[in-house]
Amino acid sequence: MERICIQCHAVLAQETEADWCPACGGALIERASNPALHPTAAARPEVDHRGIALPRRHALGGIITPQ
Secondary structure, eight states: OEEEETTTOOEEOTTOOOSBOTTTOOBEEEEOOOGGGOSOTTSOOOBOTTSBBOOOBOTTSSBOOOO
């Protein structure tokens, strides 16, 4: 399960304890994570200072986004 903001769609890290989105103040919901979007479960996501999980980056640069 992952927590996501219903307003700005920010994905929070598992260890972040918050009732509201730290980016916009929107409400948080829990949804089942899609294993196809996270092929390496051992790799921990990069988390910013607010506790939001940042998108994965490609080795050559750029952000990997699902289709």
